[in-house]
Amino acid sequence: MELFKNANFDFLGKKWPFIIASLLLTAAGVVSLIVKGGPKYGIDFAGGVNMYVKFAQTPPVEKLRSALSQKIPGEISVVEIPGTQEVIIGVEQKQEKDLDSARRLVVETLAANFGQTGGKLDLHNTGAGELAARLRDPLQRASVGLSDQQLADLAKAIMNFRDGGPNFGILSSLDQLSAVPGVTPAILNVIKQEVALSPFAIRSVEIVGPKIGAELRNQAILATLYALAGMLVYIAFRFETIYGVAAVIAVFHDTIITIGLFSIFNKEISLTVVAALLTLVGYSMNDTIVVFDRIRENLKLMRREKFPNLVNLSINQTLSRTVLTSGLTFLSAFALWLFGGQVLNGFAFALVVGIIVGTYSSIFIASPILIFWKDWTERRSRRTSGDSGSAVAEKRAAGREPMKAVK
Amino acid sequence: MQSKLRTKFLIILATILVCLYGIVGLPKSKDELLRNLRNNIKLGLDLRGGSHLVLQVQVQDAFKAEADADIERLKDELNRQNIVFSSIERNDPATLEEADKIEIVIKGVPLDKTGAIRSLVSEKFDAWVLTAINSTDYRLTMKPTKALELRRDTLARSMATIESRINGLGLTESTVQPRGRSDAEAELLIQMPGVDDPARVKQILGTAALLELYEVKDGPFATAEQARLNYGGVLPLNSKILRQSARAGEPEAYFVVARTPVITGRDLRSARAQQGEFGKWETAFTLNQDAARRFERFTETHINKRLAIVLDNNIRSAPVIQNRISDSGRITGANDQQEASDLALILRAGSLPASVTYLEERTVGPSLGADSIRQGIISGIVGLLAVVLVMLVYYRRAGVNATVALVLNALILIGVLAYSGAVLTLPGIAGIILLIGMAVDSNVLIFERIREELKAGKGVLAAIDAGFNKAFVTIIDTHVTTVVSCAFLFIFGTGPVKGFAVTLVIGLIANLFTSIFVSRFLFDWDLAGKKNVTSLSI
Secondary structure, eight states: OOSOSSOOOOTGGGHHHHHHHHHHHHHHHHHHHHHTTSOOBOHHHHOEEEEEEEESSSOOHHHHHHHHHHHOOSOEEEEEOTTSSEEEEEEEOOOGGGHHHHHHHHHHHHHHHHOOOTTSEEGGGOOHHHHHHHHHHHHHHTTOOOOHHHHHHHHHHHHHHHHSTTTTTOOSOGGGGGGSTTOOHHHHHHHHHHEEOOSEEEEEEEEEOHHHHHHHHHHHHHHHHHHHHHHHHHHHHHSOHHHHHHHHHHHHHHHHHHHHHHHHTTOOBOHHHHHHHHHHHHHHHHHHHHHHHHHHHHHHHOTTSOHHHHHHHHHHHTHHHHHHHHHHHHHHHHHHHHHSOGGGHHHHHHHHHHHHHHHHHIIIIIHHHHHHHHHHHHHHHHHHHOOOOHHHHHHHHHOOSOOOOOO | OHHHHHHHHHHHHHHHHHHHHHHHOSOSSHHHHHHHHHHHSEEOHHHHOEEEEEEEEOTHHHHHHHHHHHHHHHHHHHHHTTOOOSEEEEOOOOSGGGGGGOEEEEEOOOGGGHHHHHHHHHHHOTTEEEEESSSSOEEEEEOHHHHHHHHHHHHHHHHHHHHHHHHHTTOTTOEEEEESSSGGGOEEEEEEETOSOHHHHHHHHHOOOOEEEEEEEEEEESSHHHHHHTTTTSOOTTEEEEEEOOBTTBOOEEEEEESSOSEEGGGEEEEEEEEOGGGOEEEEEEEOHHHHHHHHHHHHHTTTSBEEEEETTEEEEOOBOOSOOOSEEEEOOOSSHHHHHHHHHHHHHOOOSSOEEEEEEEEEOHHHHHHHHHHHHHHHHHHHHHHHHHHHHHHTHHHHHHHHHHHHHHHHHHHHHHHHTOEEOHHHHHHHHHHHHHHHHHHHHHHHHHHHHHHTTOOHHHHHHHHHHHHHHHHHHHHHHHHHHHHHHHHHOOHHHHHHHHHHHHHHHHHHIIIIIIHHHHHHHHHTTOSSOOOOOO
């Protein structure tokens, strides 16, 4: 099977519509960023509280939102995760000292509105230690003889049962606990007296103070800039400076477009999204290098070919590989997007977008830059030398100075 | 040729075996296999559940306490040397950054005592530098070396206290380490895998737990104002007012107590929770020998007077001393057993020299961790299957080679993770999924090259040779570029980003081995012994 038989598309002849499209997309992203006052940062960077709460039924989003905004000042978001019974409660908080109280208020509001357990211990939102402490006396009264160690083990086993598959944190009834090894009918009775199930479980809590948030943001930006500089230096060393510059401009273009799309789709930039952005930088770079590598090889083989034709030929020669690899990488990123769960959703989105944009930018951004640069340096040298002999120009166009020796 | 192939085969086989051993050991049963797997592959907090806390030690508290202690000492010394003064006060640095700016101002010292006060400070208060504001007032500022020492000492003591509290909670796998670039940031990072009750842990770690027993001079009063009025509006020397917060059945109350405590938390030998009268939980403590002697003398002379038991500047109870007490006491008023035993734990671990604020908390409940692993594995398998399917359809026989190389790539990656003790995190899983894509790229590059060479009319063996050689340069360039960017991610990134970079780099290096060495070997193995190979399934 073969995708392209002797591919010979005139990519660079049609570069302008694509470059204009790129500029438009970049502009749209930048406008969206400006209008919305910068990227929408997740609490990783902005500071605040994020809680994932899983409900036993469809989450009462509206009720939750109004109950929370009555209690807590500031901006509150309640986002339902499609396809699950989970919501993310976000509270933006600019003051370090208010963070813990914001968390406490969310927990209290949840308990007051949804978790009436009538003084019983809420099994969904407790730990093994608390459960053991709560059961100790009642078990003794019911004359179930358990040593402290046995009790601790039992509590632990109940917690593991609650957290593992297929329950993942939410039990539908306490009777399910009879499946836990060690839970006898007598013990189950005691548990039923002391313990209740609220209809929600808090699955994770993230609290980030503004100070750490700003620190993380600066670190992420620094890491990206340093990574770009490092790659530029490496490519300049292996190829030529202009190749490094072209590759970096191309990945910069990809990053701006992706961040712009995040802004347009109102998605948050979190720490994992930054990891994805850096991955897409690496991926796009990878793609560009494959094309550049072919250009370098062809320059040695075909000294008389005009440079634009040679670049076009190189793109065509690597086209099968580009499409196949991008397609396959896209498949794994797409699987991550579909099945990776909410935590990785932003990450996968950035990759899915990044792979498309990254592939395209190698062909329509990085390669044209090389040609523009060649054109420009040629015209300049022709002007300065005053030597307008066409033979010289053609020689310059076709054969660059010999490349650095490559193995 | 044959023996060369055999050597290559042995190298590959050895790699597989070493990696397998690292991942699952030598299991004798299925249970053991699962157990080894769990022990060898360390999961990060985001996958196994747990808490990650960053807290900041409010070092200025220690500076203020140091200044307060020195003010008391200074007053004593000045009195002893008959140097009169109108007031001694310190400023109140509010933030960590201003801690060093602590200063004590002495006002109203007679002109003729200038020499005396100078020599007093230089002899007995060597942490401070004395400067004159005007002829009668002086300012004491802390020497920079002493300030640095105090800062470091406070941080070290806070860390030790927090560590011993965590150990007391039985969170054995937890770690406490300094965070940030310098002492000036005074931040601690606490990682607690498997903790299922982070709110309680935070409470325990954040309590200053400064226990003090004071002699009560007068009280109780309903308000602080009343207490002061009792003395005509001015408190006697060496005394202060402390509050007892409202409790079930008892309203809020204020006591006038001695300025310096008889006993402090440092004098404790042990503390434990016990059930007292009416089955109420309380925390009992015993004193060390030295303090016990002091306490005995004190109680003997203060029978029928009140003693205030103060925790973090709040009076917990103020019982009347009935008879001589030597080495034990109780703190009553706990709501339940857990509260009483938490307090005992905190007292045993000692007090924090300064209060702490939480800057960051990331808690992943164990159920979410389990869910994430499941989702990570599902998406990994789906991605892998899709990729393998396309490779097999598109490259047929060569696709099998690529698949073998791919699986081996993943195996080596997990093996290296197991041997190095690196932690697998959620972004790490994402890195593995991404690696699948990049590993495939190497094979695609090689196979496309071989196809091109075949099309150009080369023989099968020559085409394979040329394909591998030419693709090699490209593969090196792409891999090194990604490794360079991962290196920066690792150096400048934080936790999750680092995990991602580590996994990807290990995977990429393994990929060089599998795509170039293993994949090549599979081609050679396939063709070895066949004569006049004319076609290749690619």
